[in-house]
Amino acid sequence: MKPKGESLVASGAAHFNAGRPREALADFEAAFRLGVDRADARYFSAHARLSLGDIPAALDAFTALIRAFPAHLPAYLDLASLLHREGRLLDAARTLRAALKRDPSHAEARRRLAELKTGGASAAKAFIELSLPDGPLRVPRLGNLPIEVLALLAGVKPVIHCWASEADLPSFDELCRRLRLEKFVFPRAAGSRGAERLGVLIGRDAAALKKTARQWEGEYFNPGQSLGYPVCCTRWYYSHVVDKKDDDLVHSILRHTRRKKDLPWVLNNVFYFYSRVPSVQAGARRQKLFAKNPGLDLDLLNLITWHPCSYRCAPSLAKAAAIWKAAQRAAPDLAAALRACLARPVVFWDWSRFAVLERRAGPDLSYGAIEPPFSLLEARLLSRLKGADRAVTTSSGLELWKGKTRLGLLGGSPAPILLDFSA
Numbered sequence: 001m002k003p004k005g006e007s008l009v010a011s012g013a014a015h016f017n018a019g020r021p022r023e024a025l026a027d028f029e030a031a032f033r034l035g036v037d038r039a040d041a042r043y044f045s046a047h048a049r050l051s052l053g054d055i056p057a058a059l060d061a062f063t064a065l066i067r068a069f070p071a072h073l074p075a076y077l078d079l080a081s082l083l084h085r086e087g088r089l090l091d092a093a094r095t096l097r098a099a100l101k102r103d104p105s106h107a108e109a110r111r112r113l114a115e116l117k118t119g120g121a122s123a124a125k126a127f128i129e130l131s132l133p134d135g136p137l138r139v140p141r142l143g144n145l146p147i148e149v150l151a152l153l154a155g156v157k158p159v160i161h162c163w164a165s166e167a168d169l170p171s172f173d174e175l176c177r178r179l180r181l182e183k184f185v186f187p188r189a190a191g192s193r194g195a196e197r198l199g200v201l202i203g204r205d206a207a208a209l210k211k212t213a214r215q216w217e218g219e220y221f222n223p224g225q226s227l228g229y230p231v232c233c234t235r236w237y238y239s240h241v242v243d244k245k246d247d248d249l250v251h252s253i254l255r256h257t258r259r260k261k262d263l264p265w266v267l268n269n270v271f272y273f274y275s276r277v278p279s280v281q282a283g284a285r286r287q288k289l290f291a292k293n294p295g296l297d298l299d300l301l302n303l304i305t306w307h308p309c310s311y312r313c314a315p316s317l318a319k320a321a322a323i324w325k326a327a328q329r330a331a332p333d334l335a336a337a338l339r340a341c342l343a344r345p346v347v348f349w350d351w352s353r354f355a356v357l358e359r360r361a362g363p364d365l366s367y368g369a370i371e372p373p374f375s376l377l378e379a380r381l382l383s384r385l386k387g388a389d390r391a392v393t394t395s396s397g398l399e400l401w402k403g404k405t406r407l408g409l410l411g412g413s414p415a416p417i418l419l420d421f422s423a
């Protein structure tokens with residue numbers, strides 16, 4: 001090695017350790033130009049890029065380091081953390097698996113991979129177990145069904161509806177036996193899409209189920225009342241939302257909400273896609289969104305099973321409180337996950353483009369990291385958000401600040417809104 005290159009690496013490391021990433025990077029780059037290629041120099045320079053906030057360059061630098069020095073295990077771990085932070089959980093898991101292939105006894109890599117997988121495995125489980133006074137009850141993970149059952153236990157929903165396939169039917173029998181409910185199965189209308197060919201209704205009153213089933217796919221059927229939704233919300237949905245396909249209903253609900261600060265998190269419906277996202281066109285996008293969040297079941301990230309007419313709707317709040325009580329009692333793990341994901345500020349464009357923020361103490365809406373669930377938001381908007389630490393709703397739009405510096409409007413289409421679900 002040339003002595004000049006050697007001393008540049010040494011001074012680069014000294015700059016880095018003294019908290020001067022820019023100077024460190026300059027020295028390392030100069031050393032690389034002299035033909036120096038050392039794993040530690042590459043590693044420090046990747047971290048220097050990270051300190052400077054240049055995430056794409058840091059990702060490239062860690063990846064190139066692993067390619068050139070495949071035995072450098074810290075690089076795998078740091079790359080995995082970075083990918084995780086960026087919401088690329090599958091890539092993070094792949095990187096950790098590559099590290100374990102090099103060194104199967106690497107405890108830290110194993111622990112982190114297990115962490116990623118625990119979520120993935122629990123999301124893939126076919127049942128959610130509810131603990132009831134007379135013993136555990138397994139509820140099939142069919143769409144939003146576990147939440148619906150909690151709403152039923154809470155006395156909020158008289159009737160549950162879901163689409164199912166023939167193979168799912170036995171699990172409903174157990175559910176009905178335990179909860180002393182009736183079940184009514186009807187074939188789905190010809191021409192409807194999806195593998196689930198059967199409609200299943202569950203409730204206490206067999207005659208009511210039959211009547212609901214007969215009306216289900218009729219043109220003028222409004223299932224809200226049979227399912228126990230607040231009348232104001234059902235009316236609002238049909239008069240303001242149902243025909244406005246281009247406007248995500250979250251925008252209309254916030255417009256219809258009087259005080260927009262400190263919204264009650266129990267009414268957060270940002271991740272509740274039913275009766276909102278046209279499933280056919282959005283199918284691929286929905287899959288992508290789910291793939292971005294392998295540790296989370298997005299089908300279960302809602303406490304209320306309808307869309308509120310406003311984020312201050314009193315009947316919705318009363319029903320939500322009852323469901324929350326039932327969730328804490330019967331499904332404490334699910335309740336904890338719900339609260340962790342729903343009780344947060346969200347910057348929102350549409351159902352597949354949003355950013356969940358870590359709230360920080362401070363003026364306006366001060367925030368730290370972007371938290372799960374992650375979305376398909378454009379990288380450009382995501383990096384603008386990450387470059388700021390405060391968001392302010394103004395008359396011209398959502399404005400970003402970093403410390404005392406105004407960074408300008410956030411932008412994107414449609415114009416983003418801030419939903420501060422922190423009450």
Ligand SMILES: [Zn+2]
Binds near residue numbers: 309
């Ligand atoms: Zn309402």
